[in-house]
Amino acid sequence: xxxxxxxxxxxxxxSSICMFALHHQSSVGTLNPDSSGMSAQMPPMDEGLYGQPMxxxxxxxxxxxxxMMGFVPYSSCLTSSGTERAPQQNQQDFSQFLLPPxxxxxxxxxxxxxxxxxxxEYRLRRERNNIAVRKxxxxxxxxxxxxxxxxxxxxxxxxxxxxxxQRLSHEVDALRHYLSQRHLQVKEQDAVxxxxx
Amino acid sequence: xxxxxxxxxxxxxxSSICMFALHHQSSVGTLNPDSSGMSAQMPPMDEGLYGQPMxxxxxxxxxxxxxMMGFVPYSSCLTSSGTERAPQQNQQDFSQFLLPPxxxxxxxxxxxxxxxxxxxEYRLRRERNNIAVRKxxxxxxxxxxxxxxxxxxxxxxxxxxxxxxQRLSHEVDALRHYLSQRHLQVKEQDAVxxxxx
DNA sequence: AAGCATTGCGCAATTG
DNA sequence: TCAATTGCGCAATGCT
Numbered sequence: 001x002x003x004x005x006x007x008x009x010x011x012x013x014x015s016s017i018c019m020f021a022l023h024h025q026s027s028v029g030t031l032n033p034d035s036s037g038m039s040a041q042m043p044p045m046d047e048g049l050y051g052q053p054m055x056x057x058x059x060x061x062x063x064x065x066x067x068m069m070g071f072v073p074y075s076s077c078l079t080s081s082g083t084e085r086a087p088q089q090n091q092q093d094f095s096q097f098l099l100p101p102x103x104x105x106x107x108x109x110x111x112x113x114x115x116x117x118x119x120x121e122y123r124l125r126r127e128r129n130n131i132a133v134r135k136x137x138x139x140x141x142x143x144x145x146x147x148x149x150x151x152x153x154x155x156x157x158x159x160x161x162x163x164x165x166q167r168l169s170h171e172v173d174a175l176r177h178y179l180s181q182r183h184l185q186v187k188e189q190d191a192v193x194x195x196x197x
Numbered sequence: 198x199x200x201x202x203x204x205x206x207x208x209x210x211x212s213s214i215c216m217f218a219l220h221h222q223s224s225v226g227t228l229n230p231d232s233s234g235m236s237a238q239m240p241p242m243d244e245g246l247y248g249q250p251m252x253x254x255x256x257x258x259x260x261x262x263x264x265m266m267g268f269v270p271y272s273s274c275l276t277s278s279g280t281e282r283a284p285q286q287n288q289q290d291f292s293q294f295l296l297p298p299x300x301x302x303x304x305x306x307x308x309x310x311x312x313x314x315x316x317x318e319y320r321l322r323r324e325r326n327n328i329a330v331r332k333x334x335x336x337x338x339x340x341x342x343x344x345x346x347x348x349x350x351x352x353x354x355x356x357x358x359x360x361x362x363q364r365l366s367h368e369v370d371a372l373r374h375y376l377s378q379r380h381l382q383v384k385e386q387d388a389v390x391x392x393x394x
Numbered sequence: 395a396a397g398c399a400t401t402g403c404g405c406a407a408t409t410g
Numbered sequence: 411t412c413a414a415t416t417g418c419g420c421a422a423t424g425c426t
Contacts, residue, residue, distance in 0.1 A: 050328040050335075125412090130404060131247040132413055137402085138247075140415090147344050154351035161358040168365035175372035182379055189386070322397095327419060329398055334417085337400085 115122040312319040 050332045126405075128413080129406085133404075133415080134247045134402090136414055136416090144341055144344075147341070147348055151344055151348040151351060154348060154355055158351055158355055158358065161355065161362060164362055165358060165365060168362060168369060171369050172365060172372065175369065175376065179372060179376055179379065182376065323420075325398080326421085330400085330419075331417095333399055333401090 115125070312322070
């Protein structure tokens, strides 16, 4: 399902080899046809679901791809199948990854994109995003807190309103009762009056 | 200043070669070449609050646990001057990070902890934790949703209760008014009766 | 000691 | 182009 393909290759900026892979990955990941496919639909599942890492599917023997390949992530990027890397596919040809991105790539290797992890540009972007993320999460946390508080306040308010309703209801009952008594009284009185006069 | 040094050694289980630079570089390192000097000109990182990463405050000496435990391989990468790492940062003393944890550590170096990222044990732990994390976040998401729904329901309920109160209040008013009229009527009648009799 | 649950964080992909 | 979001894995820590 989720064809995340996330690869969090994150670091490893160093070896040029890695970099290539990264370049690949980024672009491929994004392009990944499947990505558009299905997106977020979370089944109500509880258990079974979490078992699927979706990112680095494990080998049948339970080993993660990383372990098996030693560097699978990159390959997975290539193999567009994102999701379930065929277990038998071990024979994959990685030579392509070892080569620098073809000049035909959308963006020239050392350009804007495909930013080397060492570039100042990259770090600036990352740092800005990290700040934005912290800010966003802070905001989310506050929003959640407010919602919880609001729920509590509403609950209290609710209780107060119910008590008020109870009081008013009793009052209405009392008034009605009194009125009915009064009614009888008057009737009686009327009757008496009639008799007397 | 910012002693981040984040090391998100995270992924890149693959080639030990690939990982590390980032570690250092991460925040300040890369951005602020002069890190040691502290002039940290970090870009225009205003945002007062969010500008501070304050990530791994852990160890007293500022080292993160990962660092403390030392995954030598990665550290070695660092030493390799590898790549490009901070040009001026060279003066920083990372020797502490390069050394394996003291034998006096709670657990022997090659033991449970200090798990090599390549060990099956490590991957199993990670995978289990990833599953737990997904589950936990799913739970949190549901909890938040429920809270929001509850707030909405309470708000509606609240509105209904207020309307109810309004009706009851009017009813009370009406009854009282009627009663007062009745009261006058009776009094009047009484008076008339007295006169008549 | 061991294991799941939480939480903060950075990365990368997306969204607006 | 760039900030805001979002899903994810990692590691530290909380909680049994």
